[in-house]
Amino acid sequence: MSGEPRSIDFFTPILDFLGSLDGIDEVVLVSEEGFPVDFRRVDKKTAEVTAALAVDYTISTSSMLKDALGKPPQGVIIDVDSRKIINIKKIHDLILVVRGDRNAVEAGLRPVELKLAGKQVRCANCGEDLTLATYKCPKCGKTIPFTAETCPHCSAQLHVKKCPKCGALITSTGNLVVRRKSRASSILASIEGAIAGIGFGAAALLYSESPLIGGLIGAVTGALVGFLVYRAMPEEEVELSSH
Numbered sequence: 001m002s003g004e005p006r007s008i009d010f011f012t013p014i015l016d017f018l019g020s021l022d023g024i025d026e027v028v029l030v031s032e033e034g035f036p037v038d039f040r041r042v043d044k045k046t047a048e049v050t051a052a053l054a055v056d057y058t059i060s061t062s063s064m065l066k067d068a069l070g071k072p073p074q075g076v077i078i079d080v081d082s083r084k085i086i087n088i089k090k091i092h093d094l095i096l097v098v099r100g101d102r103n104a105v106e107a108g109l110r111p112v113e114l115k116l117a118g119k120q121v122r123c124a125n126c127g128e129d130l131t132l133a134t135y136k137c138p139k140c141g142k143t144i145p146f147t148a149e150t151c152p153h154c155s156a157q158l159h160v161k162k163c164p165k166c167g168a169l170i171t172s173t174g175n176l177v178v179r180r181k182s183r184a185s186s187i188l189a190s191i192e193g194a195i196a197g198i199g200f201g202a203a204a205l206l207y208s209e210s211p212l213i214g215g216l217i218g219a220v221t222g223a224l225v226g227f228l229v230y231r232a233m234p235e236e237e238v239e240l241s242s243h
């Protein structure tokens, strides 16, 4: 069991969220009596069968495992095949059943756990609650949880993404990210600028024999090369901690 008793309304955004994810085939919220209270992606008949199965499993595994564990288990995971699972989770007097691709189900239930624990992921820029927000993977186009660090479908690394509300660059935990040139970039640009400046200045001095012109050409070339090198340097993403 996790958390305090929750009203059925509390689960509506959770069911909407799970039901909108790619790779999830069925979401059913089951009452203690074994009825489907709410469901997504399946018809009522399928939800009723799932609800009966969920109660069966939680009761039989509870009584079997209670002796072994000393306490009733919080949930059961059934392997349907090598890819698909059914996750049955007891949440106080309700049971949440999620069936689908293993990775998608696991990734989908992580933000649900946060929500149940009363924790939220918020955008550090606009304050939007992104705990149950979804995101289209830029690599495979599948709909995944916003908070997923890795795409459950194509394994793309998605540490930094845009806030769906304000467009700011943030991490999966909501921290702001800024793009800027690294310190090493500016140092390198200064060194290359100085070398070019000295070279051109010395050449100009040799040809014109005027220290003023040599110095002027050296300074202008140095600044220009330094600027161009700096501009060509790649930017790095730096995470600003919000807490």
Ligand SMILES: [Zn+2]
Binding pocket: 137, 138, 139, 140, 141, 142, 151, 152, 153, 154, 155, 156
């Ligand atoms: Zn993907």
Ligand SMILES: [Zn+2]
Binding pocket: 123, 124, 125, 126, 127, 128, 163, 164, 165, 166, 167, 168
């Ligand atoms: Zn935002």
